Amino acid sequence: MSALADLGLPISASSDAPTLFQHEIRRDGRMVAVLCARSTAAGVTVESEVYPLNQPPGTGAVSRPFVFTTLDQARRFADEALQAFEYLNCSIS
DSSP states (O other), X not given: OOHHHHTTOOOSSOTTSOEEEEEEEEXXXXXXXXXXXXXXXXXXXXXXXXXXXXXXXXXXXXXXXEEESSHHXXXXXXXXXHHHHHHTTOEEO
């Protein structure tokens, strides 16, 4: 089961699609984002769930899928996003 489902968050790609990778991003112990990549008929979809820090904890996430034709493209996208979160003093798991 994915981190998104474990957190009770909606997943727009089919939940029975294989999970290729997933990352939880936290800042000061608070969840700020989740990235989860799944294999789909269109290629690879990276699901993002972002929790704005200017909202109270428990407020709904902003979710958005990003569709890529290859796993390599999806990984490069996720790697750049993760690097940006690291610059913002977030921890990645």
